[in-house]
Amino acid sequence: MTNEEYLQNIQILNLWAKHYYVLDDPIATDEEYDKLYKEVQKYEEENPQKISKDSPTQRVGDVTIESFNKQEHIERMWSLEDVFNEDEMQEWINKVSRASNFSKFIFSVDPKFDGASLSLLYENGELQKAITRGDGLIGEDVTHNARTIKSIPLTIPYKERIEIRGECVISKHDFESLNNERLKLDQPIFANPRNAAAGSLRQLDSKITANRKLQFIPWGVGYCTIQENNFFNLMELIRSFGFIKSPLSRICNNENEIQQTYKEYIEKRQDYNIMLDGMVIRINDISLQKVLGFTIKAPRFACAYKFPATEKRAKLLDITLQVGRSGVITPVAELESVLIDGANISRATLHNFDEIRKKDIKIGDHVLLIRSGDVIPKIIKPIKELRNGSEKEIIKPTNCPICNSKLLIEEKLIKCQNIDCKARIKNTLIHFVSKNALDIEGLGKSIIEILYTNNKIEKIEDIYSLNSDSFEGLEGFKDKKINNIIEGIEGTKNSPLWRFINALGIEHIGQGASKKLALVFGLDFYAKSYDDYLNIDGFGEEMANSLVEFCSVNKERIEYLLEKIQPTIETIQTNSQIANKTFVLTGTLSKPREYYKELLEKNGATISSSVSKKTDFVLCGENAGSKLKKAQELEIQILSEEEILKILGE
Numbered sequence: 321m322t323n324e325e326y327l328q329n330i331q332i333l334n335l336w337a338k339h340y341y342v343l344d345d346p347i348a349t350d351e352e353y354d355k356l357y358k359e360v361q362k363y364e365e366e367n368p369q370k371i372s373k374d375s376p377t378q379r380v381g382d383v384t385i386e387s388f389n390k391q392e393h394i395e396r397m398w399s400l401e402d403v404f405n406e407d408e409m410q411e412w413i414n415k416v417s418r419a420s421n422f423s424k425f426i427f428s429v430d431p432k433f434d435g436a437s438l439s440l441l442y443e444n445g446e447l448q449k450a451i452t453r454g455d456g457l458i459g460e461d462v463t464h465n466a467r468t469i470k471s472i473p474l475t476i477p478y479k480e481r482i483e484i485r486g487e488c489v490i491s492k493h494d495f496e497s498l499n500n501e502r503l504k505l506d507q508p509i510f511a512n513p514r515n516a517a518a519g520s521l522r523q524l525d526s527k528i529t530a531n532r533k534l535q536f537i538p539w540g541v542g543y544c545t546i547q548e549n550n551f552f553n554l555m556e557l558i559r560s561f562g563f564i565k566s567p568l569s570r571i572c573n574n575e576n577e578i579q580q581t582y583k584e585y586i587e588k589r590q591d592y593n594i595m596l597d598g599m600v601i602r603i604n605d606i607s608l609q610k611v612l613g614f615t616i617k618a619p620r621f622a623c624a625y626k627f628p629a630t631e632k633r634a635k636l637l638d639i640t641l642q643v644g645r646s647g648v649i650t651p652v653a654e655l656e657s658v659l660i661d662g663a664n665i666s667r668a669t670l671h672n673f674d675e676i677r678k679k680d681i682k683i684g685d686h687v688l689l690i691r692s693g694d695v696i697p698k699i700i701k702p703i704k705e706l707r708n709g710s711e712k713e714i715i716k717p718t719n720c721p722i723c724n725s726k727l728l729i730e731e732k733l734i735k736c737q738n739i740d741c742k743a744r745i746k747n748t749l750i751h752f753v754s755k756n757a758l759d760i761e762g763l764g765k766s767i768i769e770i771l772y773t774n775n776k777i778e779k780i781e782d783i784y785s786l787n788s789d790s791f792e793g794l795e796g797f798k799d800k801k802i803n804n805i806i807e808g809i810e811g812t813k814n815s816p817l818w819r820f821i822n823a824l825g826i827e828h829i830g831q832g833a834s835k836k837l838a839l840v841f842g843l844d845f846y847a848k849s850y851d852d853y854l855n856i857d858g859f860g861e862e863m864a865n866s867l868v869e870f871c872s873v874n875k876e877r878i879e880y881l882l883e884k885i886q887p888t889i890e891t892i893q894t895n896s897q898i899a900n901k902t903f904v905l906t907g908t909l910s911k912p913r914e915y916y917k918e919l920l921e922k923n924g925a926t927i928s929s930s931v932s933k934k935t936d937f938v939l940c941g942e943n944a945g946s947k948l949k950k951a952q953e954l955e956i957q958i959l960s961e962e963e964i965l966k967i968l969g970e
Contacts, residue, residue: 321363326360326363327372328732329356329359330360330372330375333357335347336352347644347671348671352698354402354404354626357377360376364377388460388522389461390454390458390460390461391451391459392457392458392906392944392945392946393454393456393458393483393542393946394481394542394543394945395483395945395946396542396946397439397453397454397456397459397485398617398618399456399617399618400618400623400624401623402598402623402626403623403624404625404626405628406579409579409623410575412601416612416621419612420608420611422608424574425605426571426572426605427571427572427573427578427604428552428555428601428603429572429581429599430569430599430600431566431568431585431592431599431600432596432597433537433539433594433596434512435489435514435517435537435595436452436453436487436514436518437452437453437486437487437488438451438452438453438487438536439453439542440483440484440485440486441481441482442482443481445475445479446474446475447463447466447467447474447475449461450462450467452522457929457930457945462521462522465520465529468530469529469536471534471535471536471537471563473561473562476562480545480546481543482543482545484542484558484561484563485539485540486536486538486539486563488517488518488521488534489513489514489534489537489594489595490516490533490534490535491513491533491535491593492513494532495512495513495516498510498533499516512595513595514595517532520532524764524766525766535594536563536564537564538563538564539566539600548606549605549607550604550606551603551606552571552604555569568588568592571604578601578625582625585598585599585627586627586628597627598626599624599625600625601623601624603621608621609621609622631688631690632658632660632688632689632690633686633687633703634655634656634665634686634687635684636681636684636686636687636699636702637683637684638683639654640652640654641721643721643722643741643743643744646827647736647741647827648734649717649721649727649734649736650669650670651669651671651672651673651714652667652668652669653667653670653687653699654666654667655667655668655689658689660689665697667697668689668698668699669698670699672732672733673714673734675732679699679702680702681701681714682702682711682714683712683713683714684707685702685706686703687701687702688700688702688703716729720736722736722742722743725741725873726869726872728827728869728870730865735827737826737827737866738873738874739780739825739874740779740780740877745779746769749768749772749779752823753783754823755914756831756914758815758885760805760808760809760812761804761807762804762805762807763805763808771794774793774794776790776791776794779877780877784809784884786805788803812885813884814885814886814887815885816838816890817842817843817845817887817888817889818834820881820882820885822834824878826867826870827870829866832858833858833859833863837856838889839889840856843889846871848867850864851864853868890922898920898925898936899924900924900926901925901936901937902927902937903925903938903939904930904931904935904937904939905917905927905939906939906940906945906947907940907942907944907948908941908942909939909961910941910961911961920939931947931950931951931956932954933954935951937956937964938956939959939960939961940958940959
């Protein structure tokens with residue numbers, strides 16, 4: 321693997337992780353992600369000096385969405401190292417043995433439930449916060465939703481401060497009922513129980529979460545002062561506080577017992593009512609866990625022993641094109657129906673046309689099919705020996721199958737750039753009004769969905785045609801609410817240009833790139849050439865190509881919106897005391913973090929999400945956690961809100 325291929329693979333993994341963790345709309349199977357992740361990991365082990373800061377090995381999970389307040393975990397939520405067979409399991413035990421100088425261990429073994437990880441903070445016996453995993457350090461505060469989950473006790477008998485970690489899951493039976501109900505309402509169905517659980521946990525309306533029949537199953541602790549050195553006993557105590565017990569949890573005294581348990585889990589997983597994708601193995605001695613410690617990503621004392629995928633043969637009848645919510649075109653294989661683990665499979669994702677080319681898959685092929693993670697079907701390879709000459713090449717599309725617009729075509733990504741395309745319009749509208757875009761107060765995701773469903777808005781321009789009459793006949797819209805929405809829309813006039821650019825949702829163009837475009841080109845940002853974009857520091861070929869395609873397809877819309885909004889161009893105060901300095905924000909601040917991010921960036925600073933030796937300052941609020949501790953260890957200057965405002969003369 322070359323360094324260029326390594327960096328490209330990081331972009332792919334981060335895109336997959338975004339769809340998996342942020343959008344609840346997976347575009348890759350677990351097995352495909354695991355395979356590419358291992359390739360990246362191997363390259364980094366061989367080239368430690370070239371490790372990219374954006375590599376998924378340097379973080380846990382991915383970034384949080386903006387619909388909820390962000391909240392730091394007291395103790396970090398870690399991911400687990402994966403092992404996939406008996407040899408890898410033995411190698412993991414050998415590594416633990418070498419690191420600890422012990423040869424025999426007692427293991428605590430639990431089923432690995434396939435859901436959404438959640439951390440519950442209790443103080444004085446009362447539930448205070450429920451926080452999603454997020455990036456492991458900062459998650460989303462979903463307390464209002466967690467309180468509706470009946471298996472989460474609002475009070476526990478233990479009175480000290482404690483973080484209880486577990487998995488929010490939905491049973492197979494409830495998952496099937498939920499999807500049947502969504503089909504009746506002509507709503508898109510969930511891909512699997514994991515995404516149904518994650519999507520239900522992130523609802524802005526807690527009533528929706530309450531109706532989704534989520535379950536919370538504890539599997540560990542974060543911050544905890546309970547004096548117990550036996551992890552299995554600790555979890556038994558935690559479950560006794562009023563949580564669901566795990567009938568499959570047990571102690572294993574050696575490797576043979578681990579393998580026996582693994583085989584038992586595989587036999588039971590099909591009939592078990594909650595989706596399992598493996599088992600979690602931990603060193604049971606907590607004092608030994610502390611000795612072993614952590615890598616940058618995972619604990620050394622625990623691993624996830626993943627289940628194998630089930631393989632079957634099927635015939636590929638045709639290819640259909642699926643347009644995702646962000647406009648990404650995914651080829652879908654239409655198959656002769658085949659039974660895998662009790663489920664009839666007739667469709668499988670091919671992810672992208674680059675994969676089709678590399679695997680040399682053709683229409684009419686007999687293909688090897690697996691059902692990875694119990695749910696997502698995936699084509700491994702064609703069986704070329706069975707070809708008879710009637711097979712047909714799969715042709716890469718040039719125009720969107722929905723709106724017929726010209727597609728943005730990259731090696732691994734094909735995307736419809738038309739934000740008016742029916743397949744992506746609602747998501748485009750939601751992004752346009754979101755916090756990091758134009759931040760239209762009162763016009764959030766749920767309101768957009770109501771307006772779109774009731775045909776009050778069909779494209780972005782329609783937002784600026786809304787008036788009091790537009791809400792006639794809509795339940796729950798009183799005069800005050802309507803006025804707030806209209807005032808919020810009016811308030812976008814003269815917004816910073818970078819916010820407008822970011823609101824357009826151009827592929828590869830995020831907040832940072834939007835700010836550069838605004839500063840370099842101003843209001844003419846959309847009328848530049850491929851070479852003009854490529855000349856911007858930090859812009860690559862994919863970014864330039866995406867901009868050219870997007871601005872060409874949406875030129876009239878951009879000009880209309882520019883005239884309506886009349887955005888302003890902010891300038892950076894390069895003479896500021898903090899110009900070119902790197903800041904990290906942590907703790908609870910008196911004003912939204914976005915306020916300080918904009919203020920610092922306006923004065924030439926760079927914002928980072930993690931503390932390192934390259935960090936110059938940490939802006940610290942109340943209840944700061946691990947970032948403050950690390951900053952103190954590295955002797956990085958820590959500033960309060962009052963101090964930074966004084967420096968900036970605010």
